[in-house]
Amino acid sequence: MPQIKGGYWGKIAWVNLTTKKVSIKTFDNAFARKWLGGIGLSIKLIWDWVPRYSNPLGPRNLLVFATGAYQASTLPGSGRWTAAAHSPLTGYCGESNAGGHGGPRLKRAGFDAVAITGRAKKPVYIYLNNGNVEIKDATSYWGMTSTDTVEAIKKDLGNKNLSIAAIGPAGENLVRYANIANDSHGFFGRTGMGAVMGSKNLKALAIHGTLTPPIADKNGLSKLWEDEILPKVNAAPFTKENAEHGMAAAVVPREDNGLLPMKNWAQDTWKEGAKKIGAPRYTEVLKIQRWPCEYCIMGCHRRITAEGYPNRTGGPEYETLAMIGSNLLIDDLKAIVEANELCNLLGIDTIEVGAVLGWAFESYEKGYIKKEDTGGVELKWGSGEALIEMVKKIAYRRDIGDLLAEGLPACASKYPETKPWAVYNMNMGVAAHDPRAFFAEVVTTIASPRGSCHIHGFAEAIEVGATLPELGYDKQMDRFEVVGKGEVGAVYQDVQQFWNSLVWCFFYFFSNVALSDQAKLLNKITGWDVTPQEARKIGERIINLQHAFNLRMGLVPERDHRAPERMLIPHKEGGAPGKVPPYEYIIKEYYRTREWTEKGIPTRKKLLELGLEEAAKEIHGY
Numbered sequence: 001m002p003q004i005k006g007g008y009w010g011k012i013a014w015v016n017l018t019t020k021k022v023s024i025k026t027f028d029n030a031f032a033r034k035w036l037g038g039i040g041l042s043i044k045l046i047w048d049w050v051p052r053y054s055n056p057l058g059p060r061n062l063l064v065f066a067t068g069a070y071q072a073s074t075l076p077g078s079g080r081w082t083a084a085a086h087s088p089l090t091g092y093c094g095e096s097n098a099g100g101h102g103g104p105r106l107k108r109a110g111f112d113a114v115a116i117t118g119r120a121k122k123p124v125y126i127y128l129n130n131g132n133v134e135i136k137d138a139t140s141y142w143g144m145t146s147t148d149t150v151e152a153i154k155k156d157l158g159n160k161n162l163s164i165a166a167i168g169p170a171g172e173n174l175v176r177y178a179n180i181a182n183d184s185h186g187f188f189g190r191t192g193m194g195a196v197m198g199s200k201n202l203k204a205l206a207i208h209g210t211l212t213p214p215i216a217d218k219n220g221l222s223k224l225w226e227d228e229i230l231p232k233v234n235a236a237p238f239t240k241e242n243a244e245h246g247m248a249a250a251v252v253p254r255e256d257n258g259l260l261p262m263k264n265w266a267q268d269t270w271k272e273g274a275k276k277i278g279a280p281r282y283t284e285v286l287k288i289q290r291w292p293c294e295y296c297i298m299g300c301h302r303r304i305t306a307e308g309y310p311n312r313t314g315g316p317e318y319e320t321l322a323m324i325g326s327n328l329l330i331d332d333l334k335a336i337v338e339a340n341e342l343c344n345l346l347g348i349d350t351i352e353v354g355a356v357l358g359w360a361f362e363s364y365e366k367g368y369i370k371k372e373d374t375g376g377v378e379l380k381w382g383s384g385e386a387l388i389e390m391v392k393k394i395a396y397r398r399d400i401g402d403l404l405a406e407g408l409p410a411c412a413s414k415y416p417e418t419k420p421w422a423v424y425n426m427n428m429g430v431a432a433h434d435p436r437a438f439f440a441e442v443v444t445t446i447a448s449p450r451g452s453c454h455i456h457g458f459a460e461a462i463e464v465g466a467t468l469p470e471l472g473y474d475k476q477m478d479r480f481e482v483v484g485k486g487e488v489g490a491v492y493q494d495v496q497q498f499w500n501s502l503v504w505c506f507f508y509f510f511s512n513v514a515l516s517d518q519a520k521l522l523n524k525i526t527g528w529d530v531t532p533q534e535a536r537k538i539g540e541r542i543i544n545l546q547h548a549f550n551l552r553m554g555l556v557p558e559r560d561h562r563a564p565e566r567m568l569i570p571h572k573e574g575g576a577p578g579k580v581p582p583y584e585y586i587i588k589e590y591y592r593t594r595e596w597t598e599k600g601i602p603t604r605k606k607l608l609e610l611g612l613e614e615a616a617k618e619i620h621g622y
Contacts, residue, residue, distance in 0.1 A: 004029045005527035006216030007069030008037075012045075013111045013133045015126060017200055018059055018118030022133045025115075033528060034611065037068025037112060039095050040501035040542045042084035045115055046093070047545055047615075052552050056088035056192075057174060057199040059119035065165070065205065066113035068502040069525045071103045072213035075225060076233070077505035077513075079104055079294030080186075083165075088199070089176040089192040089352070089407050090427040090451040092550040096179075096193050097455070097500055098165075099293035099301065100186025105163035108209030120201040125153065125166075129208045138203035143169060145345035146181035147312045153206050166204035167194040168347030170395040174198050175405040177352035181344060185291050185301045185314035189349040191428065191450055216527030224524055229517050236511035239298055243290060244283065246300040247318035251278025251326070254318075257479075258437035258575030261327040263381060264358035265423050265434065265566045268574040273331040277321050285333060286315060293505070300507065309337050313344035319454075322432030323354025324387055328361055335384020339391050346395035355429025356404050357390055359411055362421045369415075375399035420565045426451035426555070435567060435583075437576040438463050438479045442586045443489025447561045447600075449546035455506060457493025459485070466509060468495060470516045470532035482582055486589025494539035501542060541610040544594075544602050548615035557600025561587050 004010050010032070012025045035041045042064040049062040063085040070078035081103030087094025106114070110131035123138040141149045149166040163183055171178035171194030178194030179187050188194070197203070215221060233239055241249050254260040255274035262270045275281060282288070287306040290299030291314055302315035316325075316336055320343075325336050343350045357379075363369045364379035371378060375398065377389045393401030403411060408429055412422040423430050428451030435441040440459035448456045462468075463479040471491060477484065495515060499506055502522065515532045522530055530538075547555075563583045570580045591598060595606040607616035616622075 004032055004214070006214045007072045007526040008032050008112050009110055009213065011111050012113045012115055013128065015114065015116045015133065015135065016118045017116065017120040017124065017135065017202065020135055022135070032069070032526070033530070034538070034541070036498070036501035036538060038066050038082040038097070038501035038503035039084055039497060040538065041066045041068070041113055042082055042095065043093060043542060043546050043549065045113075046084060046086065047549050049117070050086050053554065054086060056086040056091065056094070057195065059117065059200070061086050061117070061196055061199070063116045063193065063196050063200065064113055065102075065106065066503075067103045067107045068504075069522055070502045070504050071107040072215060073221060073525055074295050075521060076295050076297045077508040078503070079292075079296055080503045080505055081106060082500065082503055083180060083188040083193045085193060085196045086553070087191040087450070088174070088195045092426060092451065092553050092555060093449050093546045094191035094193060094196070095450050096188035096190045097503065098180070098182045098186040098188045099505065100182035101163040101294045102165050102182045102186070102205070102207055103503060104294045105207040105209045107213050108211050109207050110209065110211050114205065116200065116202065119199065123201050123203050125202065125204040125206055127157070127206045130211055141203050142172065145169070146347055147184045147345055149204055150181070150184055153204060157206065159208060161208065163207045164204055167197045168345055168395070170347040171195055171198035173395065173397050173405070175348060175394060175397070176407045177349040178347045179349045181313070181347065184312065184344070185303075186293060187344065189351060190453070194347045215525055217524045221521065221524035224520055229513060229521070232512035233297070233508065238507070238510040242298045242300045242507060245279035246288070246302045248279040248282040248302070248321060250318040251282075251321050254322075255326070256575055258571060259432075259434050261322055261358075261432050261434060263329050264327060264362045264421055265430070266362075266421070267329070268571040268577070270326055270329070273326060273329065276331040277325045277333050277336060282321075282333065286337065288315065296505070298507065298511075304337065309334065310341040313341055316340040316350070319432050320350040320354070323351050324357070327354050327358050327432070328387060329381040330384050330387060331382070332384040335387060339384070339387045342388060342391045346391065348391060348395055351431050352407070352429050353391060353394060355423060356394075356408055356411065357387065359408055359418065359422050360390070360400070360404060361386075363415060363418045368418055369400065373400045423564045423566045424452060425562070425564060426560050428452050430564060430567070433460065434576070435563075435581055436571060436579050439482060439485045439581040439586070440477065440479070440488055442485060442581050442583055443493060443590050445567070446563055446583065447489070447587060447590060448493075449543055449550060455496065456500070457489055457496050458506065459488045459492040461492065461509070462488050468492070468515055470514065471495075471536060480579055482585065485581070486586040487593045489586065489590050490593040491536065493543055494536045496539065497542045498535045498539035501538070537610070541612065544607060544610055545612055545615060547602060548607070548612065548619060551601070551619060561600060
């Protein structure tokens, strides 16, 4: 087995909750370079383990928590890790990327990843401690909020320095978009990973690590960062703005350019509302302090210190302010903060709940949902009270909350007439980036491997000047330009899955950290010689295997890579009036760039080129 020089232990803790068996599986340098870590390592394990059409909430599902090479370092932006499984929300590849402290701590505990299968007979948590793995009783924590669980486990183990990833009641109740709270301010939000934990009777992971991961060239890594890259980061306007306001700084500008969702994506402008919930008012009223992830110099997570506001978990960021704020026409900042806190404590993805409630509010307005369905709650636009009550009902599956907990496809199925305003793709709600305002968002909106998404190929970046000159994309594109948007959608998707497998915070890309910088840092950590071109190829391999997994689970690209009906209606005014991207043209261009067929199927030649022989055999029969 080729020796791994740095970045990895080459160890995966494999936990079977049914048999209570723990084993350590190893991998070599070639595997590490092929899959990196994060979502790359995760999808490889999931592909090998999860059979066709299996139940995401069944014991056969495999839940993977994975780090990458960067977590062996102390680089800013490396305080992240990935959770992945077969998604109970979408039925396809499920993955989420979280900050906090768990990723670096897992690496320091002696493992690159934890893979969990089976189902415990009673509630348990997994304790990883400097190379040891224990399955411990969690009966007394069942029913607790995520933060109460964090505090209770720390107290019971007598260790305040633990990193803990925990679910709340929503995960226990199998809400299909339940999240996992990581140290109370980082969240594995999307695709329902919290429900997977709940289905396994797994309440939490507790991690303690003091080991020193290997670095191939520690001095060279430090010199590269301090001399070449850190000065660029510090000079970037984004770094200063993100440190001062976090992502609340995006609300007003994105209302101005038409990207912000308003009234379930149907309203054109909301200028005064955006000012009430965005920066600088957000920062001033809430008396914000930074709450950084491990090693971060920006600290975009927000700690609220204003009197009278909840502050046990991280304050709302852009996606939350948009999806449960502007999307519901709620400009009451305190109501948004309280609802965000409830979502974090009870364990609900704020993006998905905003999408589901957008449908519910509109269905109530149009008479399809009645007051008796909601337990007396009036779902009126702008009602913070309704938002807060519905979050509780969804978490505990009360009244219509039981239906809403199943996600938008189930809602539209029960009320077929409401399908035109059920804004989702691949069974997941659209995140707060309107492709009618930035045409490069088409690919991430309707052809992301995890369902509609904004951070798995953020090609919108090239429309605001964040280019990839190493790959030949060195010029900013007009946001309403059509030709080339499918191509850059594919390229940025590949690059972002490379980043998501390092695992590294995407925000540093906007602080002048180039793809070539990322490759150089990776090489100092590992001793490799990865080029930007190989970096893209690694991401391309990961995307293709995720897509192959989705095909295994029933994805039909011709049917599923389609825009929601609401997204076909142009705005009349605001930042993008009269604009609707030609979705079909852009997706066809995306397929051609990927070397897939016109029906969205990877060719055998492409799969073999990427070293995906098993996927080629499954899809093409030989």
